[in-house]
Amino acid sequence: MAEYNRVSECVGLITLRNPPVNALSAAVRQGIVDTVQRALSDPNVKSVVICGQNGIFCGGADIKEFGSNMTGPPLIPMIHAIESANKPVVAAIEGSALGGGLELALGCHYRIAHSKARLGLPEVSLGLLPAAGGSQRLPRLIGVPAALNLITTGRHVTAAEALQLGIVDQVTDHNTVAAAVKFALSVAGRSLDPRRISTHPCPQQPDLDALFEEVMQKVRQSARGAIAPIACVQAVRAAATLPYAQGMERERELMATLFTSGQARALQYCFFAERAVGRWRMPSGARWDTSKPRPVHKAAVIGLGTMGRGITVALAQTGLSVIAVETQEKQLMEAKQAISGMLERGAKRRGVAPALDGVIYSQNIQAVADVDLVIEAVFEDIALKTKVFQQLSAVCKPGTLLCTNTSALDVDQLASETPNPELVVGMHFFAPAHVMKLLEVVYGPRSSPQAVATAMQLGKKMGKASVAVGNCRGFVGNRMLKPYIEEAFFLLEEGATPELVDQALEEFGFPMGVFRMSDLSGLDVGWRVRKGDGLVEPGTASGRSARIRQGRRYSPLGDLLCEEGHFGQKTGRGWYQYDKPGSRVARFDPWLHSFLGAYRAQHGLVARRIDHQEVLERCLYALINEGFHILDDGIAAGPEDIDVIYVSGYGWPRHRGGPMFYANMVGLAKVLERLEHYQQLHPEVPHLQPSSLLRRLVASGSPPIHKWGEAIKKLHSQL
Numbered sequence: 155m156a157e158y159n160r161v162s163e164c165v166g167l168i169t170l171r172n173p174p175v176n177a178l179s180a181a182v183r184q185g186i187v188d189t190v191q192r193a194l195s196d197p198n199v200k201s202v203v204i205c206g207q208n209g210i211f212c213g214g215a216d217i218k219e220f221g222s223n224m225t226g227p228p229l230i231p232m233i234h235a236i237e238s239a240n241k242p243v244v245a246a247i248e249g250s251a252l253g254g255g256l257e258l259a260l261g262c263h264y265r266i267a268h269s270k271a272r273l274g275l276p277e278v279s280l281g282l283l284p285a286a287g288g289s290q291r292l293p294r295l296i297g298v299p300a301a302l303n304l305i306t307t308g309r310h311v312t313a314a315e316a317l318q319l320g321i322v323d324q325v326t327d328h329n330t331v332a333a334a335v336k337f338a339l340s341v342a343g344r345s346l347d348p349r350r351i352s353t354h355p356c357p358q359q360p361d362l363d364a365l366f367e368e369v370m371q372k373v374r375q376s377a378r379g380a381i382a383p384i385a386c387v388q389a390v391r392a393a394a395t396l397p398y399a400q401g402m403e404r405e406r407e408l409m410a411t412l413f414t415s416g417q418a419r420a421l422q423y424c425f426f427a428e429r430a431v432g433r434w435r436m437p438s439g440a441r442w443d444t445s446k447p448r449p450v451h452k453a454a455v456i457g458l459g460t461m462g463r464g465i466t467v468a469l470a471q472t473g474l475s476v477i478a479v480e481t482q483e484k485q486l487m488e489a490k491q492a493i494s495g496m497l498e499r500g501a502k503r504r505g506v507a508p509a510l511d512g513v514i515y516s517q518n519i520q521a522v523a524d525v526d527l528v529i530e531a532v533f534e535d536i537a538l539k540t541k542v543f544q545q546l547s548a549v550c551k552p553g554t555l556l557c558t559n560t561s562a563l564d565v566d567q568l569a570s571e572t573p574n575p576e577l578v579v580g581m582h583f584f585a586p587a588h589v590m591k592l593l594e595v596v597y598g599p600r601s602s603p604q605a606v607a608t609a610m611q612l613g614k615k616m617g618k619a620s621v622a623v624g625n626c627r628g629f630v631g632n633r634m635l636k637p638y639i640e641e642a643f644f645l646l647e648e649g650a651t652p653e654l655v656d657q658a659l660e661e662f663g664f665p666m667g668v669f670r671m672s673d674l675s676g677l678d679v680g681w682r683v684r685k686g687d688g689l690v691e692p693g694t695a696s697g698r699s700a701r702i703r704q705g706r707r708y709s710p711l712g713d714l715l716c717e718e719g720h721f722g723q724k725t726g727r728g729w730y731q732y733d734k735p736g737s738r739v740a741r742f743d744p745w746l747h748s749f750l751g752a753y754r755a756q757h758g759l760v761a762r763r764i765d766h767q768e769v770l771e772r773c774l775y776a777l778i779n780e781g782f783h784i785l786d787d788g789i790a791a792g793p794e795d796i797d798v799i800y801v802s803g804y805g806w807p808r809h810r811g812g813p814m815f816y817a818n819m820v821g822l823a824k825v826l827e828r829l830e831h832y833q834q835l836h837p838e839v840p841h842l843q844p845s846s847l848l849r850r851l852v853a854s855g856s857p858p859i860h861k862w863g864e865a866i867k868k869l870h871s872q873l
C-alpha cells in the first residue's frame with residue numbers, strides 16, 4: 155500500500171506502507187502507480203517525495219511473491235513512469251534502499267539519504283540480478299567499475315559511500331523526509347532531462363573489453379558454480395555497450411533464465427531459512443517467542459587457546475566487557491598479544507577503534523564472579539571441563555549462564571556436574587571463532603528455555619547464524635560430517651584418489667574437498683577421537699576382517715597416515731604434500747599414491763574406476779541420510795536448521811541451498827533409491843541404510859521441503 159498526502163502546500167508525499175521492510179508487493183506497486191498518478195495530475199502539486207514508513211525506505215521486491223503467480227502492476231513501467239514525470243520526484247531514503255527499493259530510487263530524479271541508511275543491489279545473493287532497470291541505470295549513474303562491484307557482490311554501501319559514488323545527492327543527519335520535502339521545493343520547475351538516468355550514456359571507460367574480461371574471470375573463480383554473478387556481469391556489459399532499450403531487453407532475458415533456475419530457489423530458501431532458525435523451538439514445547447533472554451553485559455571466557463581467543467575477540471567486538479582467563483602465565487601473555495592483534499586488525503578493517511579496553515585478562519578463575527555468562531573453552535577433556543564447571547558453579551553469582559564450547563563432549567553430562575543444570579548450554583563456535591558465521595547453541599534435556607534464549611540472542615548480537623540444536627554426539631554439523639568423511643575413506647580403498655574425490659566435491663561447489671579440508675584441520679583431530687572410541691588398532695593386520703571394527707566397516711587409512719606423522723598442513727604431509735610445514739598449497743604426493751597401492755594390496759582390495767557421480771552420491775547422500783536421522787530424533791527442529799548449519803559452517807555451496815534442500819531438489823525418491831543401491835553393495839556400512847524418516851516421507855508422496863515439518867509431525871503421531 156502507499157499513502158498519499160499533500161505537505162508544504164505543493165509537495166505530494168507518497169509513503170510506502172508494508173511492514174516490516176516496505177517490500178514492493180503487488181498492493182504496494184498498485185499504491186505507487188495510483189499515488190504517482192494522483193500527484194502528477196494535481197495542479198497544486200509542484201514536486202513529489204517518496205518515502206517509506208517506520209524508518210525504512212524499501213527492502214526491494216517482495217521475495218515471497220517470486221514463488222507464486224505474480225499479479226499487480228509490473229515494476230519496470232512503474233519506475234519508468236516516475237522517471238518520465240514532468241514534476242521532480244525525490245526519494246527520501248531512511249534505513250534501507252535495497253534491490254527493487256534502490257531501483258525505485260534510481261527512477262526518481264533526486265535521492266536524499268539519512269546518514270545511517272544503507273543502499274545496495276543484493277539481488278545476486280538471491281540468485282537474481284537487478285531486473286527493474288538497476289543493472290542499466292546504476293552503471294550510467296556511477297560508471298561501470300563501481301556498478302560492477304556493487305552488482306556482482308551485492309554489498310550494501312553506507313550513505314557516505316553512496317554520496318561519494320554519486321548514488322545520492324545529499325545526506326542528512328536530521329529528518330530525512332523534511333530534508334527531502336525542502337529539497338523538492340527547491341528544485342521545482344527545474345529541467346528534469348539531465349536527471350533521467352536512463353537517457354544518459356554510460357560514462358566512458360578505457361579498455362572496456364579488458365575490464366570485463368578481468369572481472370568475468372574473477373567472478374567465475376569466486377562464484378564456484380553460481381550463475382547469478384556471471385549474469386550480473388553480462389547485464390552490466392549490456393549497459394556499457396548497448397542503448398538503454400536494448401540493455402533492458404538483455405536484462406529481461408538474463409533475469410528470465412535466473413528467475414526459473416534452481417539456484418535462485420536455493421538462495422531464496424537460504425534467505426528465509428536464516429531468518430526461520432531464529433524462531434527456534436525445543437521438543438519440550440519451549441519457543442523463541444515465549445522465552446525471555448537474560449541481559450548479558452559482562453561475559454567471561456575460560457581457556458585462551460585458539461577457540462578461546464577467537465571467542466574473546468567476537469565478544470569484545472560486540473561491545474561486551476570480557477574477562478579472559480588462562481591459568482598459565484606464559485599462555486596468558488601470548489593470548490593477550492594475539493587477541494590485541496586480532497582486535498586491532500578487525501577494527502582497522504571496519505574503520506572503528508579497537509575494543510582493547512573491553513578485555514580484562516586474569517590467571518584467576520575468581521575474576522569471573524560477577525559476570526552474566528561464561529564460555530568455557532578449555533582442552534576437550536571431560537575431566538578437565540568437569541573440574542572447570544564445578545569451579546564456575548562455586549565462583550559465579552547466582553543465575554550466571556554456564557556455556558561450553560565443546561565440539562564433541564556431552565553437554566548434559568557437564569550440566570549434571572553443576573547444581574543448576576538448567577543454566578548450562580553448549581555454545582559450539584567454529585574456528586576461527588571471530589570469523590566463522592556459525593554457532594550451534596546446544597540444549598540438553600535440562601537446559602532452561604531462558605538459557606537457550608540468552609545464548610541465541612548473544613549469538614545474534616555477535617552476528618552469528620545461531621541455530622538451536624539438541625544434545626547428541628557431534629551435535630548436528632559434526633554428526634553429519636562423520637558418514638561423509640567415512641565414505642570418502644572407503645572410496646580411496648576402492649580405487650579413488652584424494653585428488654579425484656576433492657575435485658568432484660569442489661566442482662559441486664565446496665571451497666575444499668574432504669581431503670584438503672582434513673589436511674587443513676589436522677588429521678590428528680579425528681585420530682584422537684577414534685582412539686577415544688577404541689577404534690584404532692596397530693596397522694599390521696590385513697584382509698577384510700581388519701577393516702571391520704565394532705561390527706561395521708572401518709577404514710584405518712587416516713590412522714596409518716597419522717602413525718607416519720602425516721598430520722596435514724602443519725607437518726607438511728597429509729593426503730597431499732606441502733612445500734614446508736604450515737604451507738597451504740596442496741601438491742600431488744607420489745608417496746601417498748604408492749602407500750594407497752600397497753594398502754590395497756595388503757588388504758586384497760582391487761582398485762576400480764570411480765567417477766564423480768559415485769563420489770557425490772556416496773559422500774553427499776550419506777551425509778543427507780544422517781540429516782534425516784537427526785530430524786527423526788528431534789535433534790534439529792526442521793530442515794532449515796540443518797541447511798543453515800551446513801551453508802554457514804561447513805562450506806556447503808549456498809546456491810545449492812543446504813543438504814536437505816538439495817535432497818528435496820534431487821527428489822527424495824531418487825536419494826532413497828541410490829542409498830538402497832549402495833547399501834546393497836556395502837551391507838556392512840550402517841550409514842548407507844536409508845533412514846526411516848526418508849522412507850516414510852517418500853511413502854507419503856515426497857512432500858516439498860516447506861511441508862516436511864507437518865509431515866514429520868503427522869508421521870510421528872501415527873507411530
Ligand SMILES: CCCCCCCCCCCCC[C@H](O)CC(=O)SCCNC(=O)CCNC(=O)[C@H](O)C(C)(C)COP(=O)(O)OP(=O)(O)OC[C@H]1O[C@@H](n2cnc3c(N)ncnc32)[C@H](O)[C@@H]1OP(=O)(O)O
Pocket residue numbers: 174175177212213214215216217218229250252253254255257276277280282283284285286288409410413414426429430
Ligand atoms: C518466467 C520468467 C519470468 C521472468 C521475469 C520475472 C521478473 C520479475 C520482476 C522482478 C523485478 C526485479 C526487482 C528486483 O531487482 C528484485 C529484488 O528487489 S529482490 C529483493 C532484493 N532485496 C533484498 O535482498 C533485501 C532483503 N532484505 C534484507 O536484506 C533485510 O531484510 C533488511 C531489509 C536489510 C532488513 O533487515 P532486518 O531489519 O534485520 O530484518 P529481517 O532481515 O529479519 O527481515 C524482517 C522480515 O522481513 C522479511 N523480508 C525482508 N526483506 C524482504 C523482501 N524483500 N521480501 C519479502 N520479505 C522480506 C524477512 O523475511 C523477515 O521476515 P521473516 O522471514 O522473519 O518472516
